Amino acid sequence: MIQVVTPQHMQAIDDASEVPLDELIARAGAAVARAAIRQLGGTYGRRVLVVAGPGNNGADGRVAATRLRERGVRVAVVDALDLPERLPRADLVIDAAFGTGFRGGWQFPDVGATPVLAVDVPTGLDAATGVAGPSTPHAVRTVTFQAAKPGHVFADGPARCGDLEVVDIGLGVDRADALLVDAAAVRHWLPHRPTDAHKWREAVRIVAGTPGMTGAGHLATTAAQRAGASLVAVSSPGVDADAPVEALDRRVPGFDWYTAVLDDLHRFRSLVIGPGLGREEHTVASVLRCVEDAVVPMVIDGDGLFALAWNEAGSPAVLVDREVPTVLTPHDGEYGLLTGRRPDDDRLAAATSLADTTGATVLLKGPATVVATPGEVPLIVDAGDERLATAGTGDVLAGIIGALLARQIPAHRAAAAGAFVHGLAVQRCASVGVIAGDLVEQLPAVFTDLLATDA
Numbered sequence: 001m002i003q004v005v006t007p008q009h010m011q012a013i014d015d016a017s018e019v020p021l022d023e024l025i026a027r028a029g030a031a032v033a034r035a036a037i038r039q040l041g042g043t044y045g046r047r048v049l050v051v052a053g054p055g056n057n058g059a060d061g062r063v064a065a066t067r068l069r070e071r072g073v074r075v076a077v078v079d080a081l082d083l084p085e086r087l088p089r090a091d092l093v094i095d096a097a098f099g100t101g102f103r104g105g106w107q108f109p110d111v112g113a114t115p116v117l118a119v120d121v122p123t124g125l126d127a128a129t130g131v132a133g134p135s136t137p138h139a140v141r142t143v144t145f146q147a148a149k150p151g152h153v154f155a156d157g158p159a160r161c162g163d164l165e166v167v168d169i170g171l172g173v174d175r176a177d178a179l180l181v182d183a184a185a186v187r188h189w190l191p192h193r194p195t196d197a198h199k200w201r202e203a204v205r206i207v208a209g210t211p212g213m214t215g216a217g218h219l220a221t222t223a224a225q226r227a228g229a230s231l232v233a234v235s236s237p238g239v240d241a242d243a244p245v246e247a248l249d250r251r252v253p254g255f256d257w258y259t260a261v262l263d264d265l266h267r268f269r270s271l272v273i274g275p276g277l278g279r280e281e282h283t284v285a286s287v288l289r290c291v292e293d294a295v296v297p298m299v300i301d302g303d304g305l306f307a308l309a310w311n312e313a314g315s316p317a318v319l320v321d322r323e324v325p326t327v328l329t330p331h332d333g334e335y336g337l338l339t340g341r342r343p344d345d346d347r348l349a350a351a352t353s354l355a356d357t358t359g360a361t362v363l364l365k366g367p368a369t370v371v372a373t374p375g376e377v378p379l380i381v382d383a384g385d386e387r388l389a390t391a392g393t394g395d396v397l398a399g400i401i402g403a404l405l406a407r408q409i410p411a412h413r414a415a416a417a418g419a420f421v422h423g424l425a426v427q428r429c430a431s432v433g434v435i436a437g438d439l440v441e442q443l444p445a446v447f448t449d450l451l452a453t454d455a
């Protein structure tokens with residue numbers, strides 16, 4: 001997994017390093033020059049313009065300029081604080097104006113259609129949050145050093161950075177502030193089905209869907225099945241319609257259904273509760289009883305999160321006493337319900353603080369999803385895309401995580417692996433018109449490919 005380190009932490013790592021700054025800059029600049037040559041597809045006859053600022057980012061760019069000249073590239077360097085009226089023509093612009101030390105108020109020049117290679121971060125992109133300033137260029141590639149920064153993965157970061165290259169310049173990272181989840185990690189986390197498997201061994205209990213919202217139960221159930229649950233029993237309170245044929249259809253009344261759910265919950269390995277349950281007072285009461293008394297790991301999603309938020313004592317009070325893992329899956333609005341405030345730009349901090357106050361694993365949904373668990377390094381999943389922003393995809397994610405919990409994967413990894421395969425599933429779908437059920441259909445192939453790949 002790629003390490004993610006905040007800019008402040010990276011500064012501390014730099015300060016503590018025995019490698020002199022000049023040497024770090026020499027290594028950084030050489031890496032930028034190599035990336036530029038790859039981007040140009042050669043050196044002969046190529047022209048590069050370096051926009052170099054007054055700090056270390058500019059110094060990286062000036063070293064790159066020297067290296068490129070040594071390789072025969074025609075290089076012009078312009079001072080970011082003294083830009084000429086007309087920029088020299090070039091095949092590639094290297095943005096070495098400002099990096100993590102940028103404080104705003106400077107405009108990157110208009111370079112038209114010339115591709116931009118950014119050093120560390122495109123100038124104006126906040127390396128801590130990914131929020132771009134008004135003139136931040138859209139780089140085709142960004143070369144950063146030693147570790148990715150949160151700004152590369154959140155908010156405007158991915159669109160402004162282009163392809164991200166993380167180069168080792170010889171700094172020891174003492175600890176990562178987060179890790180970017182990749183296929184190798186998820187493959188490593190997935191257990192093999194034991195030869196003595198039986199259908200109750202990885203059984204998932206689902207409470208989802210109500211009259212008019214029956215799709216939520218269906219999607220969570222089929223997702224859990226396709227993510228490897230050996231058996232799924234589903235209840236959609238008050239619904240008088242068949243569950244998917246392979247699932248156990250546990251019909252429960254619209255009120256006080258918690259007794260029926262808790263009755264034989266010990267036979268299951270996880271409980272998914274919340275999708276499409278509605279927000280009635282009696283529903284809140286049943287959800288809370290389940291959260292208090294459920295003896296298995298659980299995923300609380302959608303209206304289940306609403307129920308937590310409307311508990312008079314507050315959600316932390318219900319959750320901290322649970323002795324088995326809990327995964328909360330809020331989007332920003334649900335996070336706001338739970339905490340009284342939507343997450344701000346620092347999404348790592350937002351997810352971590354909710355995890356710390358509740359003791360739960362928090363999966364904060366977004367274009368880059370954050371998974372935080374007390375005592376664990378936060379995980380970031382950026383496998384999905386905007387096609388996931390459609391009705392029912394959250395129900396699918398909850399079902400997948402329920403299955404992974406039932407397969408005995410620890411909650412932190414189950415949540416991140418769930419988000420990762422959810423993202424891979426959408427990558428296999430059509431570019432337009434994707435519906436949540438399409439993701440479910442892709443899951444067996446996603447798992448098969450993940451397990452088959454060498455790495």
Ligand SMILES: NC(=O)C1=CN([C@@H]2O[C@H](COP(=O)(O)OP(=O)(O)OC[C@H]3O[C@@H](n4cnc5c(N)ncnc54)[C@H](O)[C@@H]3O)[C@@H](O)[C@H]2O)[C@H](O)CC1
Binds near residue numbers: 028104121
């Ligand atoms: N471990 C690493 O990742 C390394 C990264 N390196 C590079 O160093 C920069 C950060 O360097 P720093 O000098 O701290 O910051 P900047 O170069 O971004 O600029 C600071 C410089 O600029 C002035 N300034 C800031 N904003 C403005 C503005 N709007 N107008 C005018 N002047 C401004 C500020 O006053 C300072 O003088 C990092 O991004 C990497 O590229 C090194 O290679 C070492 C290892």
